[in-house]
Each structure stands twice: as C-alpha cells, then as structure tokens.
Amino acid sequence: MFPLSLLLLSLVLWGGAIYGTIYPIWFLSIMLFIFVAIYLTKLLLNKEHDLVIVASFFAVGSVFIGNWVYGVWTENHYPLQPIIVSRIFLILATFVGAALLFMYGAALISYRRTRGNIEKERLVAKTKENWLNKLKFLSNREKQEELTLVLGEAVPEKTEKDLKIAE
Secondary structure, rough: HHHHHHHHHHHHHHHHHHHHOOOOOOHHHHHHHHHHHHHHHHHHHEEEEEHHHHHHHHHHHHHHHHHHHHHHHHHHHHOOOOHHHHHHHHHHHHHHHHHHHHHHHHHHHHHHHHHHHHHHHHHHHHHHHHHHHHHHHHHHHOOOOOOOOOOOOOOOOOOHHHHHOOO
C-alpha cells in the first residue's frame, strides 16, 4: 500500500508539472532521496525489487529535470517560453524513464527465469545421475548368471508325522 501512495504522490507532482506548476528544486531533491532510501532499505532488508518505487523515482526525476531546465532557461533569457521548454524536457525525461523502467523490469524477469533454470538444471543433473546409476546396476546384473536374493533363514519343512503330533 505504501509504494502505491508514493506512486500516486509522484503522479500528482508530474501532473502539476505538466499543468505548469514549478516546484522548488530542494523539495524534489528530498523526494528523490526519500525514494532511493526506501528502495534501498526494501532491497537490503527484504531482498525484493519494487518496480512501483522505481516508477515513482522516474516520475519525480522527470519533474526534477523539467524544473531544472525551467530554471536554467529563465536565467539565460532564451527566446522561447521557459514553461514550454520545461514541458518538452519533462515529457522527454518521462519517456526515457519509462524505457529504463521497462528495461529494468525485463532484466529482473530474465534474472528470475535464469535463476529458476539453475534449479531445474540441478534437478535434471540429479535425475540423469540416478538413471546412469540404474543403467550401471542393470549392466552389472546382466553379467551375472543368476540373481540371489536372501529373504531370511531356511526353515526345515514339516512332515506329515510332525503335523499329526502337533494336533
């Protein structure tokens, strides 16, 4: 639930930036630091990768880049409107962030499949080893002329005379 609220907050910030709101750079820097800290604690404590937090990071990062471009554009007095250039860079940074997010997700899926294949390969190796042991046993068995299986001690047979005495 917590990562989804972070994603919602970052999307609200992104929507405000598209609308024309300019946030202070220090605020966005703190937000980025919080997202990185949350992601690293989840990664180190739970050993799980949370793509929602990464998506939130990329959304706030694109807002950061858009606001930075707005500040630079305003200071240098270029001929285009700074808010238009800020929106263009915001959208470009969003596309780059989405591409990086998809690449990161694909790398995680590939890693999980490979890691799963390693477990399957171990199972196949054990199965192959068991079959080789069975084949060795069968080949040794064919070399022997007869198979002797001891089930227990030999018991002397009772005769009819012994049976009449027992009655």
